[in-house]
Amino acid sequence: MDVIALDDPTEAQIREWHDVVAAVHAGDPAGDPAPDLERTARGLLGAEPGARRRLWAASDGARLLAVAALRLPGEPGADRPAEIDIQVRPDHRRRGLGGRLLAVAAEGLRADGRSSVIAQVLAGTPAVPFLESHGFECVLTLRGMLLRLDDVPAERVARLLAEAPAGYRLVRWRGVVPDELAAALARAKHAMADFSEYEGTLWDALRVREMAEIVAKRGDDLYTVAALSGAAIAGFTEVVVPSGCAGRAAQYDTAVVPEHRGRRLGILVKAEMLRWLAEERPEVREIETDNSGDNDHMLAVNEELGFRVERESLEYQAATGALPASGA
Ligand SMILES: CC(C)(COP(=O)(O)OP(=O)(O)OC[C@H]1O[C@@H](n2cnc3c(N)ncnc32)[C@H](O)[C@@H]1OP(=O)(O)O)[C@@H](O)C(=O)NCCC(=O)NCCS
Structure with missing residues (x-):
């Protein structure tokens, strides 16, 4: 051998x-x-x-x-x-x-x-x-959690969107972040640092673009929804639809920056993502996600949306x- x-x-x-x-x-x-x-x-x-x-x-x-x-x-x-x-x-x-x-x-x-x-x-x-x-x-x-979109009634998504807190504006983009939002997205990604300390690297506009380019190079599509407070990103969520999708998309990062937490922005950006995917990529039937076992807040958001625990990874x-x- x-x-x-x-x-x-x-x-x-x-x-x-x-x-x-x-x-x-x-x-x-x-x-x-x-x-x-x-x-x-x-x-x-x-x-x-x-x-x-x-x-x-x-x-x-x-x-x-x-x-x-x-x-x-x-x-x-x-x-x-x-x-x-x-x-x-x-x-x-x-x-x-x-x-x-x-x-x-x-x-x-x-x-x-x-x-x-x-x-x-x-x-x-x-x-x-x-x-x-x-x-x-x-x-x-x-x-490892899985959301079956057939289990999420459109009315639930509409209700969550209708409950959006005042003072925020939803924006969305496909692929690499628009230039005017790159630095703001990098700052919002720092909000996730507490869950990914082992990575030991800080996010900057370059790394944010690099990550989107990696996804594009694989032939996959990256969708991002963000809630803006003025020019700052208060919260965002990312989903990747793989090429040749087979019906399953992957949840990437979701974060709400500390000063905007507690206003249900996490669930808001995720609800907007579901509405967008239903329009733009109706072939997506499931979304998978990994949540840190000690991230109770994100687990609760995902459970409210309808995600169910499928398996545990280490x-x-x-x-x-x-x-x-x-x-x-
Ligand atoms: C994990 C994996 C790579 C191990 O490959 P492998 O060739 O069987 O591993 P080795 O023969 O070199 O095992 C070395 C030691 O690991 C431990 N080990 C490996 N498999 C084990 C098992 N099923 N149960 C208990 N111990 C195990 C043992 O200590 C073993 O030594 P021993 O056989 O003398 O007791 C293989 O099971 C695999 O391909 N799994 C699926 C893919 C995967 O999960 N990859 C891991 C990503 S890093």
Whole structure:
């Protein structure tokens, strides 16, 4: 069994990679729509602005048995953690393949001067004992929630919009934030800092645009609704509709800045988003979201809208120094 670097994968290698991803999906059905080849290809090839990607695979000479992708946001040596994703074919587990790929990726982390790495995994899956046996610690619990739009009567949305507090104006845009709102959006994103401290990076207008460009590069559509108080963004919500959507969109960030909290702006911007999506993207039937397990307020907003808890994911983090060395 060989471990190979696939930093510039060929079309055939992308197909083989996708076979592994599809086998893992079939073996651990989490209810997610099945991955499609085009999406896998974009994820492997797309030179994402602001981040680099390194790829490795374990092969038996005939086919790939396991794959590992490391995402390196920012410049080499940046303070932000890298992100790792390892997938091993269900019929080749517990043979050390995951561990071998992790050790090789750890070399990649060291070469990049990265001090830590994170992985997001589902609670109750083999990924948990795997990561815990390799120096990772759980830093965040996320509740995966799903909103089925058929369960949200249009009257509920209309009522929430009618209850909008005075003094705010709703605006919306698709894709990258308009220039005149970029700095205001970056300031509003700071309001989320308390839920994402581990990211260790502050939002600025550049990073806000970078995030929207990453989404566009994948071929996905980013929708944003914001409540303005004067020229400032008091609260906002983002939803991404993936290309080839399969009916499910993803909730991205939602935040209300501290001085505007307690006025139901979170639920207002989300209600406006539902109205907009119903007009603009009627094929969207479900929206999924992850909420920090200790973010009671956002959980309550989502439950009021009709989101239901589907599963729990965990964010694990390890210091590069705690990871196994390659060849060990
Ligand atoms: C998590 C995953 C990558 C592990 O791959 P693997 O090749 O089976 O892992 P290894 O054989 O290297 O396991 C190393 C150690 O991890 C622990 N471990 C791995 N799977 C385990 C399980 N199902 N139960 C208990 N411990 C487990 C054990 O300590 C194991 O050592 P041992 O076999 O000597 O007891 C694999 O199960 C997988 O692809 N899961 C689905 C995708 C996923 O969730 N990826 C995680 C993202 S990082």
